[in-house]
Amino acid sequence: MTDTPIIEFADFTFQYFSQAEPTLHDINLKIYPGEKILIIGPSGSGKSTIGHCLNGLIPFYYKGETRGSLQIKGKETSGQDIFSLSKIVGTVLQDSDGQFVGLTVGEDIAFAMENDCIPGEEMRERVERVSRMVDMDRFLLSSPYELSGGQKQRTALAGVMIDNVDILLFDEPLANLDPATGKTAIEIIDEIHRSSGKTVIIIEHRLEDVLHCPVDRIILINEGRILADMDPHTMVSSDLLRQNGIREPLYVTAMKYAGIAVTPELYPGYLNTLDIQKVAPQLETWFQKVKPIPPKIYEDVSLDLQGVTYSYDGITNVLDNIQIQIHRGEMLAVVGRNGAGKSTLAKLLCGFIHEDTGAIAYEGISLAKQSIKERAEVIGYVMQNPNQMISKAMIFDEVALGCRLRGVPEEEIKPRVEKVLKVCGLLPFITWPISALSYGQKKRVTIASILVLDPRVIILDEPTAGQDFRHYTDIMQFLREINLSGVTILLVTHDMHLMLEYTPRAVVLSDGKLVADARAADVLTNMGVISQANLKETSLYHLAQKAGLRDATGFVQHFIDFEGKVRA
């Protein structure tokens, strides 16, 4: 490491032309060659804007006014265009699907060279070399649809490394990945950082997942200002994370619940550096002190799936003899890796497709003969991306749409919409256009537009994907309230925190088969199920194991129960 920073922000301020206030205020930050830096902050904190300034998307794509100085490799960025910056800073965007430009892995890796007019022979040779570095040389002819999430990340990485950049910038690399793939992605980044010695900058809000591998420094940013620049141990020990809407690692929360004063001296930044000897006794005492809460028993069966089998092509069963009973008033998670059959299950319940064999009943009545519209009276479906549902300009019209399509008289619609908007905390915006809302608010609008039809069951596809801690908490608390009002809720999700904190029961699908139907604590501590569903064992489990607690699963359940009490 040398003393000359590779990146230097000095009194740097940036304001988008479309915004009234600067997004970044007086940023002073030095990053040295070979460092691995994590920039964290909640949504809208300005962390992505820092990334855009580094890779040149500002001012090339997003226009605004800059003050102060930003130097990369000793040169002011203001005089350089996005193309010359892209030779120094390689950016991997968050959606590894959406940024796949080529039709095959080879073509995608070569994209930057094609734009540089490099002749075909040389391109093939360099693609060969770089793809070997990321271990993708056997997949050069594969299309993105045939790749796993981790392989797509590797391809994206190769695509920027082909230019031999000095800095690798990862903009929310975990946003769209399931827990297991996210873990792999962090390992890939670490492996490249070690072997190439390049400067690595990761922009994320999922702190615990990034800290799966070591980082040199963590920069905390909120409201456009740098609030902290610390090593992981100090950062995790401070209260700054909670104050700024960042979720601290679960094992840290558990230690705090156990009454342990978390200080940098415990090396709590990573689970494997944590001085477990010092905390084990207190964890043990905490665990012993409370007796387990018996799980809530539900009586009435709402949805009953008996031996449901479905196949798209008549050859492979996407769902194979699925047997699930969902009770009235339950809130449960449906988990599994991509292609495990989760969405197919949701589509079957909504009647978009029909089971080949087996039967689905709602409150004892078969749904077989009911149309999509009829089923929608009882089962509502909320898509993952709110932009795929919103078809009206105004909030009121969007929420009223379902009623109007059903021919509900207008004078009856108004009170219904108002009531639902009130429940969703959107009543103050009733006359607003949807375009003025944030992503999280749009999500609420889509939930409201389903709730207005008064369904008894709601299925939500990845309700918390891409949300920071605060928005995640908002949405989940809101869903919990709806659930408490008597609506049965099914969540198709990858989010392990969600399972731990909100859904007592988890149903796990793998290759179309039901592999587990159990408490979330059992699922997230069962290695076999975890690997089948592309989940990751929770750090609470490891903490308990390291501390030598006999019943690690019980410890996780204890944490969930305790958390429930804290929240209530």
Place this chain on the structure above:
Amino acid sequence: MKARLFSYNFANTYIHRLSGLTKLACFLFLTFAVMFSYDLRVILVILILSTCLMVVSRIKFSQIRTMVWYVAGFLLINAILTFFFAPEYGVSIYKTRHELVDLFGKYSLTSEQLFYQLTQVMKYASVIPLGMIFILTTNPSEFASSLSGVGVNYKISFAVSLTLRYFPDIQRAYTDISQAQQARGMEMSAKANPWKRFKSALLIIIPLIFSTLERIDLITNAMDLRGFGKRNKRTWYIRKNMNYEDWIAFMFCAFLFFGTLAVSAFINHSRFYNPFV
């Protein structure tokens, strides 16, 4: 998965191996030939040829089933309308009148009209498979590289290729959105009147456009960050050079095209073939 309207599938056949440029040229030659000529014999030759090509390129019926039904429906409507609006058009072309059946009012079915409409249907039936073959056997990126090879601006070529590539994704999004909107009570069946159906279509298309724009934004950023548009030229990783197979196909299609012109000029002395004189 459910069959998509269009999607490129790789198989190692003669047709797939041809360069995108060759396929484009051949497609244009054959299409112009059929569009120009009203000679049923010529059209039948090309129809047989396109059916053979379909088999050679191992396109399965399941891949094109949806498309075939749409086309069949369109042809049927087209034939009926043509008959009702211009029942004597065949007579005016072939200058003879052989009445087969007297229908009602001023309508009667003549051999001339029947022959004319048969020719017309065959024209479509022979061209449409060619289009399907072209789309189903051409790698979109390769197609873009060929377009830019014949002098089309590479940014336009790339846009065309991205469009072809995202077609299946957009179709998937369309299905998803449509299902979710039906669950909210949107009427999709033919029972609804046209105005209602138009409104229903908006309920799908608006979200489709907005979610597609999101994707476009992302891909634009990804492309900018990797230097797209930096220079006036670019190279192509997967460009294929023309080889002897390409030249054979090219010459063959060129021969058919000029052959068609020759048949019209020297044998029929018109674009129509007249069996009635």
